[in-house]
Amino acid sequence: MKKHIEYILLVILFLNLGFSQSKVTIQDKEIMLNENEAVVEVLGMVCSMCAFGIGEGFSNTDFIDKSKFNEGVMVDIDAQYVQLAINESANINPANIVKVIEEAGYDVSTLFILQNKKLTKFSTDKLGILQPMAYNQSRSKNN
Amino acid sequence: MFRFLLVCIILLNSISAHPVIFKNGKVFWISQSTKFNDLRLGVSKTNKWLVGGRILQDRRSDETFALLNNNYLAKRWNSKNAQANIYILSSVGINTKNSESMGTVGVHGDWENRQLMVMQMFEYFSHNSSWMSGSRLAYSPYTVDYTKMSTWLIAEYQVEYKNDNLSYMLIPVVRVFKNNYLFEIGSNGEDSFLSFMIHF
Numbered sequence: 001m002k003k004h005i006e007y008i009l010l011v012i013l014f015l016n017l018g019f020s021q022s023k024v025t026i027q028d029k030e031i032m033l034n035e036n037e038a039v040v041e042v043l044g045m046v047c048s049m050c051a052f053g054i055g056e057g058f059s060n061t062d063f064i065d066k067s068k069f070n071e072g073v074m075v076d077i078d079a080q081y082v083q084l085a086i087n088e089s090a091n092i093n094p095a096n097i098v099k100v101i102e103e104a105g106y107d108v109s110t111l112f113i114l115q116n117k118k119l120t121k122f123s124t125d126k127l128g129i130l131q132p133m134a135y136n137q138s139r140s141k142n143n
Numbered sequence: 144m145f146r147f148l149l150v151c152i153i154l155l156n157s158i159s160a161h162p163v164i165f166k167n168g169k170v171f172w173i174s175q176s177t178k179f180n181d182l183r184l185g186v187s188k189t190n191k192w193l194v195g196g197r198i199l200q201d202r203r204s205d206e207t208f209a210l211l212n213n214n215y216l217a218k219r220w221n222s223k224n225a226q227a228n229i230y231i232l233s234s235v236g237i238n239t240k241n242s243e244s245m246g247t248v249g250v251h252g253d254w255e256n257r258q259l260m261v262m263q264m265f266e267y268f269s270h271n272s273s274w275m276s277g278s279r280l281a282y283s284p285y286t287v288d289y290t291k292m293s294t295w296l297i298a299e300y301q302v303e304y305k306n307d308n309l310s311y312m313l314i315p316v317v318r319v320f321k322n323n324y325l326f327e328i329g330s331n332g333e334d335s336f337l338s339f340m341i342h343f
Contacts, residue, residue, distance in 0.1 A: 027223070044221025046257055048289035049342055052323040053165030056343075060167075077257070077289050080224060103166040105190040107221040 022119045024112045029079040033114045036065065038084040040097060043107040045082075050106065051075040054082055057100040063090035086115065094122050098130055162214035162230045162251060163193040169343050170195070176336040177202075183212070191216040197236075208245075210236030225256040232266065245270040258283045260295070273305035281318070292321045299329065 020035035031039055045051060055073045058064050064072035068085035075082050082101075086092050092115060098108045108130065111122040122130045164170060164187045174181040180202060185195025197210040212234045220227040230251040237244050249266030260281040267274045281297040297316035302309060316329035323342040329335060 043223060044219070044226035046224065046226055046255055048293060048320055048322055049161070049164070049325070051289040052342060053168055056168065057165060075289055078286060103190050105163075105165055105216075105219065106226075109223070 020114075020117060022112075022114050024119075024121075026081045026110065027079045029076075029081075031079075031081065031083065033083075033112060033119070035114055035117065036086045036088050038086060038092065038097060038111065038113045040082045040084070040101060040111050041109040042080055042082055042101055043109050045075075045077060045080055045106050048077070050104070051077055053104040054101060054106065057104045058082075058084065061096065061100060063087055063092055063096065086113075091115075094120075094130055161228070161253075162232060163187055163191060163216045164342055166190045170340065171343070172338065172340040174336060174338040176334065185212060185214075197234075207239045208236055209239055210234050225254065227254040228252065232264075243270070253279075255281075257286045260297075271305060273303060275304070276302040279316075290322060292319055294319050297329075 022033045024031050024033055024039055026039065026041045033039055042054065045054065054075065055071065058073050059066075059071055063086055065085040065087045066072040069083065072085045073082060074084075084097065092113060094111055094113060097111060101108050107128075108124055110124075111130065113120050113122075121133045123133045125131050166187060166189050168187045170183070170185040170187075170193070172181075172183045172185075180200040181197070182199075183195055183197040185193050187193045193212070193214040195212040195214075197208075197212060199208040199210065200206070201208075212232070214233075215231045216228060217231050218229045228251075232249040232251055233247060235244070235246045246269040247266055248269075249264060251262070251264040253260065253262040255261075260279065262277075262279040262281075264277045265274060266277075278300045279297055281295045283293060283295045285294070287293055295318040297318055299314045299316050301312045301314070312331065312334070314329045314331045314334065316327055318325065318327045320326065325338075325340040327336075327338040
């Protein structure tokens with residue numbers, strides 16, 4: 001009986017782990033997104049000082065988990081994205097992420113947020129307003 | 144001649160990097176040439192407006208100029224892997240020895256991606272009714288992650304119009320930067336300079 005319970009708990013744990021990751025694509029680069037993370041495709045981010053400015057902007061917010069990445073922020077200039085670790089307790093508003101990027105002087109093209117095991121995609125429309133979009137998400141138990 | 148060198152050094156420093164940075168970001172910048180010491184500190188009040196102060200010292204005459212800078216980002220185009228900007232620049236200041244005033248107004252435009260950069264700037268100087276044009280064409284032979292050192296090879300071309308005369312100067316410049324630090328060295332055999340800048 002005890003072994004059965006252990007087995008069931010292991011299966012539940014495995015399923016939970018599996019669904020806490022998603023794969024998203026930005027500029028043909030596949031990025032693995034974990035629970036409580038966001039990925040932002042940033043337009044105009046072409047130099048290290050651009051990346052530094054964005055990092056500084058996020059360091060002054062209260063929704064970033066600074067224990068992950070580099071103070072909670074990872075920047076890939078080549079693929080033009082910023083990956084963010086979000087505090088578990090923070091119910092993130094995508095507008096707050098966009099505000100930080102814009103105050104650094106750049107624009108958001110696409111934003112993915114994985115929180116509460118739900119992956120949401122936002123894209124900027126023709127009026128420059130961020131809108132939630134349907135996304136054919138790829139989730140993996142192994143990745 | 145002194146004023147020519149003064150406007151040269153002002154232009155040279157004005158075109159070295161983005162005139163406005165991220166909101167609440169600060170810029171500290173020091174530059175030294177055989178003729179000048181130059182120190183500046185600026186604060187971007189918003190992502191479109193930077194104000195700053197500057198101390199410029201002529202090492203030969205031991206004259207010092209105090210200037211206030213006001214840089215405004217009029218328009219930025221952000222696109223995938225590139226950005227372009229138009230800035231309006233102005234400054235006012237005095238010679239601390241005789242309180243003689245001076246002012247400048249200019250426009251700066253640039254386009255850059257990860258490996259190429261072109262820049263053009265015009266600036267007018269009130270104290271002698273002169274104008275200058277500065278152009279930069281830059282190439283980075285490799286791209287790296289922002290935590291590693293990036294190198295740019297720059298050809299800088301300056302034209303000055305003063306007293307119905309045009310004068311020209313070409314300076315090769317090497318720029319390296321990593322994270323929030325930038326270093327530049329330029330020399331054409333006659334004129335040379337070193338600059339160091341930090342954003343914080």
